Amino acid sequence: MATKLTARRKRRISPTSESRPVQWLLIGIAFLFMGVMLLLPLYAVFHEAFLKGIGAFFTGLAHKDAQAAIRLTLLVAAIAVPLNVIFGVAASWAIAKFEFKGKAFLITLIDLPFSVSPVISGLVYVLLFGAGSFLGPFLKSYGIEVLFALPGIVLATIFVTFPFVARELIPLMQDQGTGDEEAALSLGANGWQTFWRVTLPNIKWGLLYGVLLCNARAMGEFGAVAVVSGKIRGQTTTMPLQVEMLYNEYNGTAAFALASLLAMLALVTLVLKTALEWRFGQEIAAGANH
Amino acid sequence: MEVRVQNVRKEFDRFPALHDVSLDIRSGELIALLGPSGSGKTTLLRLIAGLEMPTQGKIFFGDTDASEKTVQERNIGFVFQHYALFRHMTILENISFGLKVRPRSTRPPAHEIRRRAMELLDLVQLSGLEKRYPNQLSGGQRQRVALARALAIEPAVLLLDEPFGALDAQVRRELRKWLREIHDRTGHTTVFVTHDQEEALELSDRLCVMSQGKIEQVGTPDTVYDHPTSPFVFGFIGESSELPVTIENNELWVGGRAIGIPAGDASPGNARLFFRPHDVELIEAEASLAGVVSTSRRVGGTRRVELEIGGAGHLVEVDLPFDHPAGDKTRLAFRPRRWKLFPAT
Numbered sequence A: 001m002a003t004k005l006t007a008r009r010k011r012r013i014s015p016t017s018e019s020r021p022v023q024w025l026l027i028g029i030a031f032l033f034m035g036v037m038l039l040l041p042l043y044a045v046f047h048e049a050f051l052k053g054i055g056a057f058f059t060g061l062a063h064k065d066a067q068a069a070i071r072l073t074l075l076v077a078a079i080a081v082p083l084n085v086i087f088g089v090a091a092s093w094a095i096a097k098f099e100f101k102g103k104a105f106l107i108t109l110i111d112l113p114f115s116v117s118p119v120i121s122g123l124v125y126v127l128l129f130g131a132g133s134f135l136g137p138f139l140k141s142y143g144i145e146v147l148f149a150l151p152g153i154v155l156a157t158i159f160v161t162f163p164f165v166a167r168e169l170i171p172l173m174q175d176q177g178t179g180d181e182e183a184a185l186s187l188g189a190n191g192w193q194t195f196w197r198v199t200l201p202n203i204k205w206g207l208l209y210g211v212l213l214c215n216a217r218a219m220g221e222f223g224a225v226a227v228v229s230g231k232i233r234g235q236t237t238t239m240p241l242q243v244e245m246l247y248n249e250y251n252g253t254a255a256f257a258l259a260s261l262l263a264m265l266a267l268v269t270l271v272l273k274t275a276l277e278w279r280f281g282q283e284i285a286a287g288a289n290h
Numbered sequence B: 001m002e003v004r005v006q007n008v009r010k011e012f013d014r015f016p017a018l019h020d021v022s023l024d025i026r027s028g029e030l031i032a033l034l035g036p037s038g039s040g041k042t043t044l045l046r047l048i049a050g051l052e053m054p055t056q057g058k059i060f061f062g063d064t065d066a067s068e069k070t071v072q073e074r075n076i077g078f079v080f081q082h083y084a085l086f087r088h089m090t091i092l093e094n095i096s097f098g099l100k101v102r103p104r105s106t107r108p109p110a111h112e113i114r115r116r117a118m119e120l121l122d123l124v125q126l127s128g129l130e131k132r133y134p135n136q137l138s139g140g141q142r143q144r145v146a147l148a149r150a151l152a153i154e155p156a157v158l159l160l161d162e163p164f165g166a167l168d169a170q171v172r173r174e175l176r177k178w179l180r181e182i183h184d185r186t187g188h189t190t191v192f193v194t195h196d197q198e199e200a201l202e203l204s205d206r207l208c209v210m211s212q213g214k215i216e217q218v219g220t221p222d223t224v225y226d227h228p229t230s231p232f233v234f235g236f237i238g239e240s241s242e243l244p245v246t247i248e249n250n251e252l253w254v255g256g257r258a259i260g261i262p263a264g265d266a267s268p269g270n271a272r273l274f275f276r277p278h279d280v281e282l283i284e285a286e287a288s289l290a291g292v293v294s295t296s297r298r299v300g301g302t303r304r305v306e307l308e309i310g311g312a313g314h315l316v317e318v319d320l321p322f323d324h325p326a327g328d329k330t331r332l333a334f335r336p337r338r339w340k341l342f343p344a345t
Helices: A002-011 A020-049 A053-062 A064-097 A103-115 A118-129 A135-141 A150-176 A179-186 A191-220 A223-229 A239-248 A252-285 B041-049 B091-100 B110-123 B139-151 B169-186 B197-203 B221-226 B231-236
Strands: B003-012 B015-025 B030-034 B056-061 B076-079 B157-161 B189-194 B206-211 B214-219 B241-248 B251-254 B257-262 B269-275 B280-282 B289-299 B302-309 B314-321 B331-336 B340-343
Touching: A020 A252, A053 A064, A053 A252, A064 A103, A064 A150, A064 A191, A064 A239, A064 A252, A103 A150, A118 A135, A118 A150, A118 A223, A150 A191, A150 A223, A179 A191, A179 B076, A179 B139, A191 A252, A223 A239, A239 A252, B003 B041, B015 B041, B015 B056, B015 B214, B030 B041, B030 B197, B041 B076, B041 B157, B041 B189, B076 B139, B091 B110, B091 B139, B110 B139, B110 B169, B139 B157, B139 B169, B169 B197, B189 B197, B197 B221, B206 B221, B206 B231, B214 B221, B214 B231, B231 B269, B231 B340, B241 B314, B257 B331, B280 B314, B289 B314
Parallel strands: B030 B189, B030 B206, B076 B157, B157 B189
Antiparallel strands: B003 B015, B003 B056, B206 B214, B241 B251, B241 B269, B251 B257, B269 B340, B280 B331, B289 B302, B289 B331, B302 B314
């Protein structure tokens, strides 16, 4: 009788699930890990930023170098993200809708920036455009500075953030197939109309999601940009670089004030991402693998 | 608009999907392209649409050569198996799409587009659903919207690719009847692809049976059903039973016994006899096909038995009334009422 009762009680938990203590243990570990590894540092950033009062916080942000770093970061993102959107849409369109030789190779190439250390990505551009290279002096003779200037920073950022949009769109577009486009063409629409009226609306949420991730990374990228920027104060330092420089000069409050801006960006991205997932989960699901 | 397919060949990566196919489609007819998967029926439809370009051969719309024209220039209406409705547009926007994307010079005014879309919505019996989105409709309703959308551009030819393939059996039968009505009312030249012979027989004016990239036979449903020109067509259109026979003295012989069927003009030697299981009569004559029942199944209103003929173990299917007392090992003698002889392979 007693064994029968316990058997029945145990059965309440789904037969494929773990027992309660194991569940609690796993959930507990997950939360503890998140708390120590993610929330605590985030708290520390804001705590440090406001340690000497709100006045010091704004003084730090208002410094002309900090302002220049913010402007540069915004400018780099404003160039890199739209370019990556164009590249990403074109690449995913080609991969999802056409059959051609070297397709698997192209997909692997798109993932390359994810698998390469950002420092290497930066060094690649130093090799390509540095003083000892072929391209560097050639461009310099026309007055174009790539390394230690805006073009280099933009190039490195594009390289590092390239996969975000493409990776988001390829599975989505493959999943949707070419049926809608064929329908539009059969109804008399030309290629341009088909793209704007059918393809783009079909991928818009996945695209927006990719743009968010791409933007967050573009503004936060440190390694690749550090190599190509030359860290000229007030000219080629982006926000992450400026944070590091201030910190190395023991200017903790200013460093963390700027860092808190970056952290805010991360939080806003996270909130938007969650909102998108919540609202358009199914459409994004096809492409969600991050 | 009549459509002529002339010696068309299509290869995908050098793998031939269609070999030298020619087909004349008459103006205003409803013709079915029927065949198993891989027979090239969908490829032929997509070639007519201009969604694929032929490797060789030409396609004429009336007297004009359409082979070099793009899909937009051909002015066709295409209905896809999986609807391909634009999910972010309402039903009304879906139907008006083809008119809205026209260049300004040929685009009707907005109120006219709306009026026509509403009229088509009425034709496909979906009035009142114009503000819905595709995912709020059932499969059958979606396919009707897809048809209305294709009709909106007043196509020269209406092409349907397995239009009812993704629907369940009952909806399929309803839509079949309904498509026939629409066709009779609007009179568009219509080509539809199907692998369902019942659908093709019921719906079409003529059907074109295809196999392995070739056309096997073209004709009215009655002709194709009653006078199939190849063993493949006989087997594919409806139920069939097959038996190897010998022709001697102008008679058919099975296992050393004449079965009471004249050979007609078939030449002596080996041949294959085809007949429909439901088209037989039980007889008590010496000259008949006799066999022992090996299995017996009740199928709806009839009983289908499998008979082992002669000693060679050839199995044929025969339909009996469902209350026929035949059981295992019962001996039955019958003769097909209608049959067809094909040369032995």
